Amino acid sequence: MKKNFRFGHHGCKAKNIDKRYEGSYNYLCCLGVMKVKWSAIQLQKFRDKRFEIDESVDITKDLMETDSEIRGASPFHVTGTGSAQQGRVTFDLHIEGTLVLPCARTLVDVHYPVDLKSTETFLLEPSDYEGAEDEEVHVAENEVIDLIPVMKELILLDIPMQVFSEEAKKGELPHTDNWQVLTEDEYLEMEQKAEKAVDPRMADLAKFFDQDSE
Numbered sequence: 001m002k003k004n005f006r007f008g009h010h011g012c013k014a015k016n017i018d019k020r021y022e023g024s025y026n027y028l029c030c031l032g033v034m035k036v037k038w039s040a041i042q043l044q045k046f047r048d049k050r051f052e053i054d055e056s057v058d059i060t061k062d063l064m065e066t067d068s069e070i071r072g073a074s075p076f077h078v079t080g081t082g083s084a085q086q087g088r089v090t091f092d093l094h095i096e097g098t099l100v101l102p103c104a105r106t107l108v109d110v111h112y113p114v115d116l117k118s119t120e121t122f123l124l125e126p127s128d129y130e131g132a133e134d135e136e137v138h139v140a141e142n143e144v145i146d147l148i149p150v151m152k153e154l155i156l157l158d159i160p161m162q163v164f165s166e167e168a169k170k171g172e173l174p175h176t177d178n179w180q181v182l183t184e185d186e187y188l189e190m191e192q193k194a195e196k197a198v199d200p201r202m203a204d205l206a207k208f209f210d211q212d213s214e
Contacts, residue, residue: 036078036147040124040140043084050083053091062152063099067159071109072100078151088137089145090121095154104162112163120150 036055060073076097083090099112121137122145138150 036151038089038145040143040145043089043124043145046082047084050081053078053080053082053093055079057148057151059148059152059155062148063155066152067156069101069159070099071102074098076114076151076155078147087124088121089124090119091147092119093117093147093151093154095151097155099155099159101159101163103165103168105168106165108165108167110163110165112159114155114158116154116158118150118154120147 036053036057055078056075057078058075060075063073064070074097076095078093078095080091080093082092094117095114097114099114101110101112102108103110123137123139124143124145125140138145
């Protein structure tokens with residue numbers, strides 16, 4: 001009968017764990033397994049067993065260093081399950097959090113919600129990658145599986161090309177008596193009107209030079 005193990009950020013106190021497995025749980029907790037990083041040796045203890053993940057991970061600094069458009073982020077809550085079988089570990093992940101991005105129209109902060117799911121597979125041995133080129137898999141580095149780079153990549157790929165504040169969506173763009181924010185369409189329309197309003201004397205002069213060049 002398969003047993004589920006639950007990994008969480010609750011110190012070394014077992015949660016939802018069969019009493020018979022508390023010793024192994026606490027042992028792995030003290031080894032630092034309770035985050036989102038595991039060694040191959042640690043994972044061998046869960047061969048053919050499914051384990052649960054429930055962690056809060058702060059990768060704000062990494063995200064901001066990678067994408068200058070990101071102004072901030074909340075800690076990301078990652079939940080899901082993992083299973084180790086035949087030299088590979090598969091994770092079903094659910095990642096939730098918030099990014100702070102600039103509004104494409106007004107540049108004010110926009111809190112963009114991240115809520116994504118993904119299945120990620122890791123190979124414990126680099127040699128196992130041969131024959132798996134057609135699969136979307138990751139290779140464990142130095143026999144260590146770290147979900148942080150994968151989470152970071154998934155979050156960055158989830159960012160849309162543009163985000164808009166609620167005010168910008170309603171067309172309520174900021175302005176004063178001396179300036180106002182224009183949308184791209186409004187700016188192009190203003191430029192077109194300015195081109196049409198050229199001084200006729202300058203237009204005649206331009207025609208003269210065109211004829212002279214011919």
